[in-house]
Structure formats: structure tokens, C-alpha cells
């Protein structure tokens with residue numbers, strides 16, 4: 275039996291963080307999963323990263339996705355949850371395909387857009403939801419409360435749909451979500467409720483924060499299911515392992531290009547490499563929010579605030595939340611406000627990681643060119659990833675196996691695709707199904723008293 279992995283906070287080495295005492299203890303996976311964030315507002319990190327033998331990685335060639343998922347998940351969780359329970363969670367979470375589309379030579383697009391919300395966020399959210407259900411305090415319900423401005427909310431909402439013992443309340447700003455996003459959120463149904471708030475995204479976040487600090491809800495097991503939960507990072511290791519096993523020849527190394535915003539997706543690749551996956555380079559292209567490529571170039575980190583609005587809108591991030599984890603893995607510390615307390619090993623970082631900022635203009639040109647040359651359809655996020663790979667290959671020379679990630683379905687960007695390519699992208703079945711769904715949100719003003727009354731009337735404490 276191996277040791278149980280403990281989890282520490284990325285803020286543990288700070289003296290004081292704005293009056294908050296650094297959290298110097300460690301917690302179990304269960305605690306990290308249910309707490310989401312460390313008490314000092316740091317991010318939880320595994321103290322040890324389990325190793326996967328190269329033989330086990332190679333043996334995944336031709337294996338279904340769920341087998342790769344099992345290999346990775348067991349490496350972290352074998353001491354925490356039984357094999358049978360984990361197998362059921364994985365089979366239930368990953369019931370859709372993961373296409374690897376050849377572009378030319380040995381350059382591939384991995385499409386992570388076949389889940390219920392046509393976003394790569396489905397991979398993480400679906401597994402995290404089921405892990406939370408398995409690890410919750412049985413007998414008591416878990417109440418997930420999230421504020422969202424768009425696609426994260428629908429991925430989380432769909433992921434928790436029908437999951438035992440958990441109810442979800444999603445707050446979204448009425449005027450700031452698209453018609454399609456609204457419809458998707460409003461019609462999930464069952465244990466997932468949408469609340470349409472007459473206010474801005476910041477109002478929704480404030481309301482959620484107030485509920486979390488309200489003693490009236492201590493018995494309700496409120497949890498945030500947010501993107502910095504380690505339970506959302508772990509599942510994002512799996513597709514790198516699986517894709518490499520399918521495509522690599524005789525164990526050769528691969529270059530991955532990951533369009534990046536909050537860096538959770540790229541972090542999955544970084545962990546995969548540290549577990550033993552032969553990753554030659556991790557490319558992390560950003561849109562015009564270029565704080566990270568600038569940092570790699572200059573060693574000076576300056577967050578961008580407010581963030582720049584780009585076509586690849588899920589990557590409009592001026593200070594990536596998971597940067598704290600990247601810094602930590604390379605011996606540095608940065609806090610949530612963007613202050614660097616200790617600079618990471620920049621040389622080592624540059625050996626492993628390449629980053630480049632891709633403008634909206636280049637993003638559009640890439641969508642057009644890749645479609646015309648290769649008949650491969652990309653949307654803006656995937657185009658940033660692909661262009662990042664091209665720039666890397668131009669600078670450093672060819673690499674045999676390259677895999678660039680497509681993180682959303684092109685049908686989510688019909689106007690851009692139509693303008694650039696004069697075609698209408700086919701809707702995936704999941705998006706077609708939404709048109710036939712019915713459901714109404716609850717309407718609330720941006721007023722905590724009203725939200726409190728609503729929650730007290732609707733949330734359940736016991737199973």
C-alpha cells in the first residue's frame with residue numbers, strides 16, 4: 275500500500291497575506307475537494323506526484339478513454355476510494371468520444387468538445403461532481419452555489435445534473451449571458467436551479483460570497499465547485515495521457531499546445547509530464563492577455579486589469595488563477611492579487627514551457643487558413659492553440675508528434691465562422707437538444723436578503 279497523498283496550500287510560505295494567516299498544515303484529498311480552496315485563499319497542491327511507469331502508459335494504446343482515466347485517477351486516489359466506485363464514476367462521467375483529428379503529417383487536433391456543453395470544461399466538471407457525491411458526508415446533502423457569467427456555469431450545472439446527494443444553484447447576471455447560454459442554464463432542471471439576477475456578474479459573486487459567510491447556512495454544506503478545486507485539475511491530466519498513448523510511436527515525446535486562460539487545462543499537462551508522460555514541450559498560447567508570455571520573456575510579472583476583451587472570450591484573463599500552482603511547481607510564489615513573493619526558476623520554466631500571445635487578427639486568419647488548407651474547422655480558442663503551435667515550430671524547428679487542443683465546439687461561434695468561412699457549422703447533438711428543452715429561471719434582484727430567503731426555502735440539509 276502506498277501512502278495517502280496530502281495537499282498543501284500555495285500560500286504556506288508567505289509571512290502574512292493581507293491579515294490572513296498562511297495555512298501551513300496539509301489536508302486529505304477529500305478535504306481539498308470539499309473545501310475547494312485553502313483557508314488562506316491559496317490553492318491546494320499534492321505533496322507528492324505519483325509516477326506512472328512508461329510501460330503502463332504505452333499499454334494504453336488502443337485502450338478506451340476510461341482506461342486512461344482509471345490509470346491516472348487511481349494513481350492519486352487508490353488510498354481514498356475503492357476501485358469499483360472509481361470505475362463507476364469514470365464510466366458515468368466519460369460517455370462521449372474524444373476525437374483525434376489529423377491536420378497534416380503528425381500534427382493533430384484533440385477535440386475536447388463532445389461533452390454535454392461542447393466545452394472541455396465538461397471533462398473536469400463531470401468527474402469532480404461525481405467525486406463530490408462519493409466523498410460527501412452521506413446522509414447530508416451538499417449544496418453547490420456558483421456565480422457564473424457563461425460557459426463555466428453550464429458545464430458545472432450539466433455535470434451535476436442527476437448526481438446523487440447534491441443540489442446546485444447557479445446565479446447568473448441577466449444582461450450578461452447570451453441567449454443560448456441563458457437557455458442552457460435555465461433548462462438543466464432536476465437538482466440544478468438557475469437564478470437570473472438583475473445585476474452584473476460581480477453582484478452575483480458578491481451574493482454568493484455573502485451566503486458562504488452567513489452563519490445561517492453553516493448546516494447546509496455549501497460548496498463552490500469552483501475552477502481552482504484540485505478535483506477539477508486531476509481529470510484534466512487524463513486526456514494528455516490518453517492522446518499520447520494513442521498517437522506516439524515507440525514512446526517518442528510529444529509537444530502539446532493548450533490555449534490558456536486560467537491555466538487549469540495546461541496544468542493538467544504539466545502534472546502529466548511530472549507523472550512520467552514524455553512531453554517535450556508544453557505550449558501555452560494566450561490571446562491578447564499576454565501577462566504570462568511577457569513574464570517568460572522578461573522575468574517580470576504584471577497582471578492585466580481589467581482583462582482585454584478578445585474573441586476567445588473564455589481566455590480573457592489578466593491574472594490566471596492557476597498561475598500560483600505553476601509558480602509553486604517551479605519554486606516560486608505568487609498570491610491571488612498578482613504579487614510575486616518569490617520568483618520561480620525561470621530557466622527551468624522556459625525549458626519546459628513556451629508561451630506566445632496571439633492577436634484576434636491572427637486568430638481569425640488561422641481559422642480561415644486552417645480550414646482552407648486542411649479542411650479542419652477551428653473556433654477562436656482552438657485557433658489560438660493551433661497558431662501557438664505554428665509559431666513554436668517556426669522558431670524551434672519541426673517536432674514529430676504535436677497535439678493541439680480544441681476546447682470548444684465551433685458551433686458555439688456561428689457568427690465568426692460564417693463571416694470567415696461562409697459556412698454554418700453543424701450543431702452537435704448536445705446543442706440541438708437544448709432547443710427542445712423547457713424551463714424557467716427564478717428571477718431575483720441583486721439583494722442578499724431576497725437570495726437568503728429563497729435559499730432557506732429551497733435548499734435541503736438532509737438526504
Ligand SMILES: *Cc1c(COP(=O)(O)O)cnc(C)c1O
Pocket residue numbers: 393394395425533534535536537538539540588589655681682
Ligand atoms: C475555460 C476555457 C479555456 C481556458 O482554459 P483554462 O484552463 O482556464 O486555461 C479555453 N477554451 C475554452 C473554450 C474555455 O471554456
